[in-house]
Amino acid sequence: MTEDLKIKEALMASCEHFVEDRLATIQVTINDIQTALTSETKSSAGDKHETGRAMLQLEREKAGNQMAEVQKIKEILSKIDIYKTIVKIGVGSVVYTSELNYFIGISAGKVHVANEPFYAVSASTPMGKLLMAHQVGDFIQFRNQNFKIIKVI
Numbered sequence: 001m002t003e004d005l006k007i008k009e010a011l012m013a014s015c016e017h018f019v020e021d022r023l024a025t026i027q028v029t030i031n032d033i034q035t036a037l038t039s040e041t042k043s044s045a046g047d048k049h050e051t052g053r054a055m056l057q058l059e060r061e062k063a064g065n066q067m068a069e070v071q072k073i074k075e076i077l078s079k080i081d082i083y084k085t086i087v088k089i090g091v092g093s094v095v096y097t098s099e100l101n102y103f104i105g106i107s108a109g110k111v112h113v114a115n116e117p118f119y120a121v122s123a124s125t126p127m128g129k130l131l132m133a134h135q136v137g138d139f140i141q142f143r144n145q146n147f148k149i150i151k152v153i
């Protein structure tokens with residue numbers, strides 16, 4: 001297995017780990033809210049009880065929406081083929097520039113692989129959109145900085 005492929009696999013694994021952590025955190029929140037809803041007892045201050053339950057219901061709905069968003073991200077990630085060889089930058093590409101390194105997949109922030117920092121970005125982010133369809137040797141400008149694309153794997 002080549003070093004480039006190992007880097008791609010490690011970046012993909014980091015993104016998968018990021019998504020699984022987010023899912024687990026949201027699930028804990030949903031479970032905590034459900035526990036609070038079932039243990040909420042009717043007090044003499046009925047309005048206070050109803051307000052508390054309504055707030056918990058809103059929190060549960062918010063957590064459910066977050067869960068749906070993370071599930072969409074997980075689905076996007078599952079469709080990335082890191083083994084596909086490409087010349088132009090696309091989803092699944094690892095991009096080395098004169099300034100920073102990127103993995104085009106999902107927005108998962110800064111990831112260190114093989115003692116190098118990479119930024120996992122979605123193709124729909126400003127930087128992701130800018131990088132898409134470029135290739136080695138191209139120059140791009142982002143926030144008044146010029147970057148040269150050095151390597152794409």
